[in-house]
Every structure is written in structure tokens, then in C-alpha cells.
Amino acid sequence: MILDDPAIGSIAASNLTSGAGGVGQRYDDLDYVRAIRHGLRPDGTPLAIMPSQAYWHLSNDDLGALIAFIKSAPPVDRRVAKAELRPLGRILVGLGLFEFAANRIVHDAKRPAAPAPGVTPAYGAYLVNVGDCRLCHGAALTGGRPPEPGAPFAPGLTGKHLAEWGEAGFIATMRTGVNPEGHALDPRYMPWRDYARLSNDDLAAIYAYLQSAMNGTSAQ
Incomplete structure (x- = not known):
């Protein structure tokens, strides 16, 4: 249901x-x-x-x-x-x-180009788009209010704290549901168990994209 x-x-x-x-x-x-x-x-x-x-x-x-x-x-x-x-x-x-x-959806719009899989910001952007991360974390991924009733405010994904985690810390967070600060992610609102199924390269690509977005060098 x-x-x-x-x-x-x-x-x-x-x-x-x-x-x-x-x-x-x-x-x-x-x-x-x-x-x-x-x-x-x-x-x-x-x-x-x-x-x-x-x-x-x-x-x-x-x-x-x-x-x-x-x-x-x-x-x-x-x-x-x-x-x-x-x-x-x-x-x-x-x-x-x-x-x-x-x-x-603009149904007759030109199809967006699909980047080649790899540890690149472009492929990370593709995975972020397919994962609909902006639905909760905001259009610019700087934080937002999820549409689900009762869901907590979704934090920004382009801040310095994520850079401080490093790629290994980000991947570990997605694998375990616990971030480097020891905070457990609530799977009711953050589907980390789904992201845990991604390969290390896919997660590294997402991290690369988020870092490029923080630095203002990414293309959505």
C-alpha cells in the first residue's frame, strides 16, 4: 500500500x-x-x-x-x-x-542525453535525476521539505559537511545508513537501503556530482 x-x-x-x-x-x-x-x-x-x-x-x-x-x-x-x-x-x-x-512532464520534449557509465559528475547527475533526489532535497539539492506528511526536513547535499565526509565516508553512509557523525538515517524517509545496492563506482559518481554542484561546476 x-x-x-x-x-x-x-x-x-x-x-x-x-x-x-x-x-x-x-x-x-x-x-x-x-x-x-x-x-x-x-x-x-x-x-x-x-x-x-x-x-x-x-x-x-x-x-x-x-x-x-x-x-x-x-x-x-x-x-x-x-x-x-x-x-x-x-x-x-x-x-x-x-x-x-x-x-x-513535457512528453514531446527532446530526450535528455544519457552519459556513459563511469565515475564522473555527468553520470552522477544522471543517477541523481533518476533517483529523484530533488523531490526531497530541493531543486538545487540545498535542502527541502519532502512531500510526505511527517517527513523531517531533508538536509542539503552540497554543503561542506559532505565534502568533509570524503568519498569513502559517503559510500559508507549509503552502505550502512549511519553517517560519519554517527547519525542513523531513517529508512522511512531516506531510502539508503536502495542506494546500498548501487556499485561503489555508482556511489562515487554521485559523490563526484554533488561535489561539483557544491563548487558550481556541474551541469544538471
Whole structure:
């Protein structure tokens, strides 16, 4: 369950497999592209709580690999309840405070160039964009208020404290969930367990990008 609020509504994550109730029974490759990159269902209506504004940045190769992985998942029979917006949820949508990712994407825009994988600021920027780090840490990564109710203020990622950690300290933080100052990251709000699955080179590339952003030399 992605959202289950008695006032706002309930939204369950889709079953992506080809089992009973799964979208894999009816989605073809183009449907997956439309859903992942554009945040749209096959009929063109927007998907709720689908971070396609981040997945828009996926390279064609990475998107193809992701779709292949989803299609390779063993079928699981599971039907999920349809999304339901309750009165407050409908009010938030009407006021534009609950915006679908599909409405924030310029769907016919030129595809962003995908840098070659490597320990470079350019590839780090790609990973930051795909990971949607700016959703919580702010457009300039200098800190921000996450959209999730109850989430603490997300600190800036381009300050001197991160430089003081060094690359090894940054990687260790992403691997263990504890920063060099001994502060434990709350996995409810900072998905360090997901970043722990990245390779050392990927994490080093992210660190290189954050350092270049701090020095004002990066390109998003």
C-alpha cells in the first residue's frame, strides 16, 4: 500500500507480474514505456504516485533493461484494490496540491542525453535525476521539505559537511545508513537501503556530482 489515509484515500502498488490481477497480463513494451517514462496508463489517463518525472531521465538502454527485468518476474496471482480518493484527496487534487507526474512532464520534449557509465559528475547527475533526489532535497539539492506528511526536513547535499565526509565516508553512509557523525538515517524517509545496492563506482559518481554542484561546476 502506497497511501492509506482515512481522509485522503488509498492507493495500492500495482502487481507488475503476469499473474492474475497483474498488469503483465495486458501490458506490452510500449505500455511499459508509457507508464514508466510518461506516467500514463494505456488509455492515456495519469498514474497516481508514479515518479515518472524521475524515470523520464532513464536512458533507452536502462529503460529497456528495466522492462526486461519486470517481464522476467515470476507470475504472482494478486489483485489489488482500485485507487480511491476520499473527499480531502479530491479537494487536494482540485487545488493542484496533489499533482500527477504525467502533468509535469513535457512528453514531446527532446530526450535528455544519457552519459556513459563511469565515475564522473555527468553520470552522477544522471543517477541523481533518476533517483529523484530533488523531490526531497530541493531543486538545487540545498535542502527541502519532502512531500510526505511527517517527513523531517531533508538536509542539503552540497554543503561542506559532505565534502568533509570524503568519498569513502559517503559510500559508507549509503552502505550502512549511519553517517560519519554517527547519525542513523531513517529508512522511512531516506531510502539508503536502495542506494546500498548501487556499485561503489555508482556511489562515487554521485559523490563526484554533488561535489561539483557544491563548487558550481556541474551541469544538471
